[in-house]
Amino acid sequence: MLHLRAICPAESTARAVEVLREHPGVAHLIVHHGVAVQPAGDLVEADVAREAADEIVDALCDLQLDHAGGITLEALDTALSDAADKAEEDAPGEGADAVVWQELVGRTGEEAKFNLTFAAFLTIACLLAAVGVVTDSAVTIVGAMVVGPEFGPLAAVAVGLVLRKGELVRRAALALLLGFPVAMLVTAGATLLGEKAGLFDRAVVNNAHTVDFVYSVGPFSFVVALLAGAAGMLSMTSAKSAALVGVFISVTTVPAAGYAVVAAILGNWDRAGNSVQQLLVNLVGIVLAAAVVLLLRRRKQRAAGLERPLSRG
Structure with missing residues (x-):
């Protein structure tokens, strides 16, 4: 699993959350409204299956978050969660074979x-x-x-x-x-x-x-x-x-x-x-x-x- 953090301008948060909510490879979706200072906006966090990360990051980039906000990914060594297990099972492909091109x-x-x-x-x-x-x-x-x-x-x-x-x-x-x-x-x-x-x-x-x-x-x-x-x-x-x-x-x-x-x-x-x-x-x-x-x-x-x-x- 990878942990994703996205700083979103307030007007883009709803669409970013929709992207993450609808993808089967996402678990533990969290939204912090108004906590980002520079750039100003909301902080959206989620754990994503590695095999889903490339598609998700590209979708967030389509919202211009890489320019108006920021997107970061970091590897999770351990994730003890049924939701995380289900996300990895539902995401297409295998995590070990997945290429996260932006990364x-x-x-x-x-x-x-x-x-x-x-x-x-x-x-x-x-x-x-x-x-x-x-x-x-x-x-x-x-x-x-x-x-x-x-x-x-x-x-x-x-x-x-x-x-x-x-x-x-x-x-x-x-x-x-x-x-x-x-x-x-x-x-x-x-x-x-x-x-x-x-x-x-x-x-x-x-x-x-x-x-x-x-x-x-x-x-x-x-x-x-x-x-x-x-x-x-x-x-x-x-x-x-x-x-x-x-x-x-x-x-x-x-x-x-x-x-x-x-x-x-x-x-x-x-x-x-x-x-x-x-x-x-x-x-x-x-x-x-x-x-x-x-x-x-x-x-x-x-x-x-x-x-x-x-x-x-």
């Missing part, structure tokens, strides 16, 4: 922004990858995979392509195009300092083989990227968000970026080039698979008559 656009849009936090996480991840390379430590490479924040913008690119939201695609692409060079430049500087300080030996790094998988590009590199992209988008569009951790550990985007930097600093241009190729293969594979998953889920919703046109971003 998805908002979530990916937020994660697609290039900001200090994104740059910091990506830089830390690349530094961890570089440490994993110079110490020949697969465990540290896995740590870099987990820390890397790049799946957010990649998912945003896929969402923007499928929903034809050019601004979302541009913003996400900019985050990646700025984030990776910044992280790699910082990592390059740290690698140079580490070599001059004698923290690692050039010959030892060139002869290490435990982390060779990072720059070894082959058919399975693309297969893994496709599977990871599909799993990641399924996780983002359903209630199975825990699967995202597995996606992070599956792909070698950040490790490839870190390896490319270390190899370039050490003059091993073959490995640097292969690492960059690995990075590109993973980025393209993730976006492609994520977009295909979205297209298939959208087609399924359209076939079931559950999707309405998404015109707002």
Whole structure:
């Protein structure tokens, strides 16, 4: 279940309540008259089945509540209520399979922004990858995979392509195009300092083989990227968000970026080039698979008559 809160101008409250009252996927409808201060109006609350949320939010947006008021959704971990159980039973479809498109656009849009936090996480991840390379430590490479924040913008690119939201695609692409060079430049500087300080030996790094998988590009590199992209988008569009951790550990985007930097600093241009190729293969594979998953889920919703046109971003 999801908890919905809508701030309504007084003249729109009756229609908003009617929308919620008539939908079978709604329970616990509450109206607080005159409690909203900014923007002024009434507060309408309800618990809605996840599979009904997209249709309900779109109907409320048709009343211009997203402009004249405000609409928020939050997940409910526990709902002990016969009315809630009935709403979930009566709503068409399955909650785990439901895509709340407005939520998805908002979530990916937020994660697609290039900001200090994104740059910091990506830089830390690349530094961890570089440490994993110079110490020949697969465990540290896995740590870099987990820390890397790049799946957010990649998912945003896929969402923007499928929903034809050019601004979302541009913003996400900019985050990646700025984030990776910044992280790699910082990592390059740290690698140079580490070599001059004698923290690692050039010959030892060139002869290490435990982390060779990072720059070894082959058919399975693309297969893994496709599977990871599909799993990641399924996780983002359903209630199975825990699967995202597995996606992070599956792909070698950040490790490839870190390896490319270390190899370039050490003059091993073959490995640097292969690492960059690995990075590109993973980025393209993730976006492609994520977009295909979205297209298939959208087609399924359209076939079931559950999707309405998404015109707002």
